[in-house]
Amino acid sequence: MGELTDLIASGLVRRGEPLGPLTTYKAGGPASYYAEIDSEAALRQLISSGLPIHHPTLVLGRGSNLVVADQGFDGLVIRLGGEFMEAAFDDDVVTAGGGVPLPRLARQTVEAGLLGLEFFVGVPGSVGGAVRQNAGCFGVEVKDRLVGAVVTDLHSGVTRTVDAISLGLGYRHSNIASQDVVVSASFKGHKGYPEVGRRLMREITRWRRDHQPGGTLNAGSVFKNPEGISAGELIDKLGLKGTRVGDVAVSDKHANFFVAGPNATSAEIRRLVEVVKDAVMEKTGTILEPEIQFVGFEE
Secondary structure, three states: OHHHHHHHHHOOEEEEEEOHHHOOOOOOOEEEEEEEEOOHHHHHHHHHOOHHHHOOEEEEOOOOOEEEOOOOEEEEEEEEOHHHHOEEEEOOEEEEEOOOEHHHHHHHHHHOOEEOOHHHHHOOOEHHHHHHHOOEEOOEEHHHOEEEEEEEEOOOOOEEEEEOHHHOOEOOEOOOOOOEEEEEEEEEOEEOOHHHHHHHHHHHHHHHHHHOOOOOEOOOOOEOOOOOOOHHHHHHHOOOOOOEEOOEEEOOOOOOOEEEOOOOOHHHHHHHHHHHHHHHHHHHOOOOOEOOEEEOOOO
């Protein structure tokens, strides 16, 4: 307990940090403990305190696929910053810290004349979250570009370098454990003209603007796509666009996006997910699996 007190006194760990502002839904309560880690030394200090072992732990990226319960999260939230927000180039490989926002990485690589990661401009997450979920869009996934990742076990403190194959990457899946944090990842691209990459990023951005509800509070795709059909198409065919719970509704523009108003609660978001999931199951027999993560909710 003394060491925890010291961590709080030093500012490395904060108590009662609001989590809603750190998510794209802007809803949800506080974390019991919150640590923004800006260096390897700070990460080591946190691990050595034993805090990650004794409390449920959530590694928070850009909060783009996360719903935090209204009462908050009774555990430790870790967010990478500082040196984990940097990227370095070596020929046709870029190595980026786990906290780097994917759209920023896409633009950095293009301007450096390294192409192949333009799809990241359409993924509003972080490098660490992208590796954990094998994020992707426009027919390209992390596994198609990933060389490997550096992963630290928050319980043992062991850091290991893992190649892409060993991560078991599948559709929105990896074998990265819940107590692991991706501190960096390396991606392979190919040399090319920046304007070619800029043009592709403009196309991706334009497509998202035309087909997805931009400028709203949402967490991207709510459900993973079942085999053979997109979740949005399935929900749309059942006439569920516009279905509402409180201040949250199924988007009229894209049925796999649920849009929240300024007064939405996390409970309303989760309830709408359940309503749509139940309706799809009842009418088609298809079980939709949420892509977004719910934390702090009582099961």
